[in-house]
Amino acid sequence: MIKALLIALIFITSLFANKVIYLSYDEIPTRVIKGEIFPVTYKTLSTVKNFDDVLYEFSNHQGVKILDEAPQRVQKGKYYFDTFHMQATQKQAKLPDIEAFLMAPHDYNSTTLQGLNLNVITLNPGENFSNVIANSFTIQEYKTTVYDDTHNIVIFVASAQNADLNEIRFKHVYKQGLESISGNYKEGKIIYFVIIDKKIENFSFSYFNLLKNDYALVTIPIIVNDDSVTTQSDLRPRDQSHDTIKMYTAAAVAFLGFILVLVRRKYFYLIFIVIPLIYIIYLAIPQKKVCIKEGTPLYLLPVENSTVFETTQTQYHLTKEGQVRNFIKVKLKNNKIGWVKNEDTCSY
Incomplete structure (x- = not known):
């Protein structure tokens, strides 16, 4: 009996003697919102000096997407504080099990930290919610042009911090789509379009501001114009429906100018002939x-x-x-x- 206890004691002592890396949680959120991007910070300590780096492997996570391949690291003395950003994708979520090991000339034992269950809440937003959860969401440019007889197209450029801009969606619009996206969750930028009813005077929507812990309203005034959109595109065609009326009007002005030249005998009035005639020629040119x-x-x-x-x-x-x-x-x-x-x- 005593011999067995001694063997067990020696075995346990040898395990602790060979342990060269210690891992624990430093900061974890007390609650997260479904769709939120949040940080998790681990504290790592190595008992050996001769190593190049601390590496990590994740496993067994549920309802969580890991966004960083490498951590954001802060070193304080012998301790590494490594932060990974993750996104809660489901209401039932668990942090991953994480294994830490040393990149070193010699093989050392690794250590594993079990993942914790997350307290995930689900938002209950209004109908104008854009499905964006972010630290900030800012409209940088916008343009509205005619799409068809009953709709306008609104194209906007927006930037966001700490957000998954791929998730942006709007309810009660005729059509919508993501034209381009750049950057990452830390600082992202999108070009997005929505096609809305012509009766709408302001396109308003909300996003959830994580810093204020509340919904924030964004409003784009609908000012229809014919000049270029963000990509130098004019979405409104030349309207030829009234070209005949325009040509008759220009011809009448030219005829009036001709009468003035005959009556007044002044060449100044030729301007009332030349300009309308040039305009008539322009209207008469068929579109390619x-x-x-x-x-x-x-x-x-x-x-x-x-x-x-x-x-x-x-x-x-x-x-x-x-x-x-x-x-x-x-x-x-x-x-x-x-x-x-x-x-x-x-x-x-």
């Missing part, structure tokens, strides 16, 4: 047509990876409305505007 191949994707904006809202089922000859770099703007038969790549055009 472009041949579009079958199966051509029609893009919402003239940018790479833009949203494809329609694909041609056959070869079309459409009105060319303009051109930006390697994109051509065309007017569809339903009066909507789309963009096609130069490579998708064909010869007559």
